Amino acid sequence: MIERASSTRxxxxxLLALASAALFVGAPAASATRQPGMxxxxxxxxxxxxxxxxxxxxxxxxxxxxxxxxxGAKWPASGISFVADPARRTNTLLRLTSSTDGTAxxxxxxxxxxxxxxxxxxxxxxxxxxxxxxxxxxxxxxxxTFYAISPLAAPLDPSYSELDWEYLPNGGWGTTSPTxxxxxxxxxxxxxxxxxxxxxxxxxxxxxxxxxxxxVANGTVDYFLDGALIGSHNGRYYPRVPMSIxxxxxxxxxxxxxxxxxxVYHEDxxxxxxxxxxxxGPQAVVAQVAxxxxxxxxxxxxxxxxxxxxxxxxxx
Numbered sequence: 333m334i335e336r337a338s339s340t341r342x343x344x345x346x347l348l349a350l351a352s353a354a355l356f357v358g359a360p361a362a363s364a365t366r367q368p369g370m371x372x373x374x375x376x377x378x379x380x381x382x383x384x385x386x387x388x389x390x391x392x393x394x395x396x397x398x399x400x401x402x403x404g405a406k407w408p409a410s411g412i413s414f415v416a417d418p419a420r421r422t423n424t425l426l427r428l429t430s431s432t433d434g435t436a437x438x439x440x441x442x443x444x445x446x447x448x449x450x451x452x453x454x455x456x457x458x459x460x461x462x463x464x465x466x467x468x469x470x471x472x473x474x475x476x477t478f479y480a481i482s483p484l485a486a487p488l489d490p491s492y493s494e495l496d497w498e499y500l501p502n503g504g505w506g507t508t509s510p511t512x513x514x515x516x517x518x519x520x521x522x523x524x525x526x527x528x529x530x531x532x533x534x535x536x537x538x539x540x541x542x543x544x545x546x547x548v549a550n551g552t553v554d555y556f557l558d559g560a561l562i563g564s565h566n567g568r569y570y571p572r573v574p575m576s577i578x579x580x581x582x583x584x585x586x587x588x589x590x591x592x593x594x595x596v597y598h599e600d601x602x603x604x605x606x607x608x609x610x611x612x613g614p615q616a617v618v619a620q621v622a623x624x625x626x627x628x629x630x631x632x633x634x635x636x637x638x639x640x641x642x643x644x645x646x647x648x
Contacts, residue, residue, distance in 0.1 A: 368607075368608050368609055368610075368634075369607075369608040369633075369634040369635035369636055370605075370606065370607050370608065370632060370633075370634050370635065371446070371450075371577075371604070371605065371606040371632070371633050371634075371635050372603070372604070372605050372606075372621070372624050372629065372631065372632045372633075373389060373391075373603060373604050373630075373631050373633075374424075374602075374603050374624075374625065374629075374630045374631065375414065375424060375425065375426040375601060375602070375603060375604075376423070376424045376630040376631075377414050377424060377426075378414070378424060382414050383409065383412065386412070386444075389631055389633065390446055390447045390633060391444055391445065391446055392444070392445050392446075393409045393411075393412045393442075393443070393444055394407045394442070394443035394444070394445065395407055395408070395409060399522070400475070400580070400582050401439075401441045401582035401583050401584070401585065402432070402436050402439045402441070402582075402583050402585055402588070403436060403585060404436030404437065404439070405432075405436055405439035405440065405441050405582075405583070406439070406440050406441070407440070407441055407442065407443060408440055408442075410429075410440075411428060411429050411430060411440060411441065411442025411443075411581070412426070412427070412428060412429075412442055412444055413426075413427045413429065414426060414427065415427050415600070417602070423602070425460075425600045425601060425602055426444070426579075426600065426601040426602075427598050427599070427600050427601075428442040428443075428444065428579055428580075428581040428598060428599045428600075428601075429442060429581070429596065429597070429598045430442050430474065430581040430582065430583065430596075430597055430598075431594050431595060431596040431597070432472055432583050432588055432594070432595055433591060433592060433593060433594045433595070434472075434588045434589055434590055434591035434592055435591050438591075438594065439583060439588075441580075441581060441582040441583065442580070442581050442582075443578060443579065443580040443581075443582075444578065444579045444580075445576050445577070445578045445644055446576055446577040446578070446604075447576060447637065447641070447644065448482065448574055448575060448576040448638065448641075448642040448643070448644035449574050449576075449635055449636065449637050449638050449642070450480055450574060450575050450576070450577055450606055450608075450635065451548065451571065451573070451574045451575065451608075452548045452549055452608070452609055453547075453548060453549070453606060453607050453608045453609050453610055453611075454545065454546075454547050454548075454549075454605070454606065454607045454610055454611060454612040454617060455480060455495075455545070455546050455547075455548070455577065455605075455606050456543065456544065456545040456546075456604070456605040456606070456612075456614075456617045456621075457478050457543075457544050457601060457602075457603065457604045457605070458541060458542070458543050458544075458601070458602040458603055458621075459476075459478060459541070459542060459544060459579075459599060459600065459601050459602070460540060460541045460542075460599065460600040460601075460602075461476050461499045461501065461538045461539055461540065461542065461599065462476070462501065462539060462597060462598060462599065463501040463502075463510060463537055463539040464501075464539075465595040465596055465597050466596045466597065466598060467594065467595065467596045468592075468593050468594055468595030468596060469589060469592070469593075469595060470502070470595075471502055471589045472502060472583055472587065472588045472589050472595055472597075473500065473502050473503060473504035473583065473584040473587025473588070474500070474501065474502065474581065474582065474583045474584065474587075474597055475498050475499070475500055475504070475580070475581070475582050475583075475584065476498070476499040476500075476501070476581055476597075476599045477496065477497060477498050477499070477578070477579060477580045477581070477582075477599075478497040478544055478578075478579055478601075479494065479495060479496040479497060479498070479577075479578050479580070480493075480494070480495045480571075480575035480576065480577055480578070481493070481494040481495075481496075481575050481576055481578060482494070482571075482573050482574065482575050482576070482642075482644075483643055483644065484519075484520060484522070487521040487522070487526075488519045488520070488521050488526065488528070489519055489520075490519060490572075491572050491573050492517065492518070492519045492520065492572075492573075493517065493571035493572050493573050493575055494515075494516075494517035494520075494529075494571075494575070495515070495516055495517070495546060495548070495553055495571060495575070496513065496514065496515040496516075496517075497512070497513075497514055497544050497546075497555070498512070498513045498514075498515065499511075499512045499513075499538055500512075500513070500584075501537070501538075501539070502587075504584045504587050505584075507533075507535070509535050509536065510535070510536060510537045510538065510539075511533055511534070511535050512533060512534040512535075512538055512557070512562075513531050513532075513533055514531060514532050514533075514546070514555040514562060514563040515529050515530070515531040516529060516530055516531070516553050516565035516569035516570070516571075517529040517569065518568045518569050528568075529569065530565050530569045531563070532555065532562055532563030532564075532565075534557060534562050541602070542557060542558055543556075543557075543558055543559070543614060543617070543618060544556075544557060545612075545613075545614045545617055547611040547612070548570075548571060549609075549610075549611035550611070551566050551567075551570050552564060552565070552566040552570065553565045553566070553569070553570060553571070554611075556613075556614045558614075559614040559615065574638055574642060576644035577604065577606065579599070579601060581597065581598070581599050603621055605617055605620065605621055606635065607620075608635055608636075
């Protein structure tokens, strides 16, 4: 069931990847005059050094402790891997793997960040959400994500920007059922926690493959789940600065089962796409990705870099 309710969230966990408390420095206000460009990654990394290929294409695997998730959790590079697609013999999937035994010391979370140079345009990905762990008992509250974000320079930073897809298969943040949040942020403060955002939700299991698209154009952010519009946010919640594209799989603080055996969860990603300055509909995105694949394009990045490069939540 789709609930198109949208309201301001005052105090829910924040998807801030402040991995190393990186500061937002010297970022100019982004403008609609940015040069056209496109990012496409099919995540078809093979061979002996797939993680090196990932790094060469502008991605960084998080290793620093910090927000979000369980305080004291580790963020190992082993949380990012590539696996064969069982549905398509020639395809490879990016996999995020996180685990917990109910203790901070026994919790491993994962995050992957692209460079910080994305603002207006269309963002899209095809991901597979999971409701149950690969191993261990079910019930930990976790967050499976795709999002764009800038660092938080200071409490209630007026230039902060963040746009989230967050799937909670075991509930959390006041919900008990599987719930998808799409959230647009104006700003935030970590201590004491203040969240200035607006969000829309979809309730019910989303286990399986989904195409997530959001358009950032003309003062409005529109979120599409498998082609259906599920949220539209504007006004003060429209982003103001360039952002980094991220994936993250993390556990909600104090939302874990009692300490015991390890529970292992994963989120798979088929591809990611961004086109600068264009509000492409979901069908147009899928068609564009299909054309790129037919042309044997596994990776393309013509999105202009910021000069000088901007710090990102993964500390580029």
